Amino acid sequence: MNEAAAGSWIYSRLGDDPDLGELVVEFVAELPGRIATLEAEASRNNWAQVTRFAHQLKGAAGSYGFDALTPYAKNLEAASRDDVDAENVLRTLHELIDICRRVRPGVPEPSRDSSWSFPS
Numbered sequence: 001m002n003e004a005a006a007g008s009w010i011y012s013r014l015g016d017d018p019d020l021g022e023l024v025v026e027f028v029a030e031l032p033g034r035i036a037t038l039e040a041e042a043s044r045n046n047w048a049q050v051t052r053f054a055h056q057l058k059g060a061a062g063s064y065g066f067d068a069l070t071p072y073a074k075n076l077e078a079a080s081r082d083d084v085d086a087e088n089v090l091r092t093l094h095e096l097i098d099i100c101r102r103v104r105p106g107v108p109e110p111s112r113d114s115s116w117s118f119p120s
Contacts, residue, residue: 025105
């Protein structure tokens, strides 16, 4: 989970796919709304809904090629389902939000470092 610590942008492995690229753009555009929903449900201590939305985000992120988001959504899903320690749920929610802020549509611009690859 070093992408969050590194602060690097996160791109989908499907960002340049001719058939799925537009769907990736849509997913990224909808991400702030998904996060707002998670925050709203957490502020109401509605852990069942947090669990549900975290589970949906976990699956969607993987489906759209954002594999780096999956463990963060999985952690939130588990925290809101298993221990319902509000402090822990909010901490894992903020970790997910931090990583989501690094998500970008498309593909990274070429850099001088030819060893660059998509994060796994």
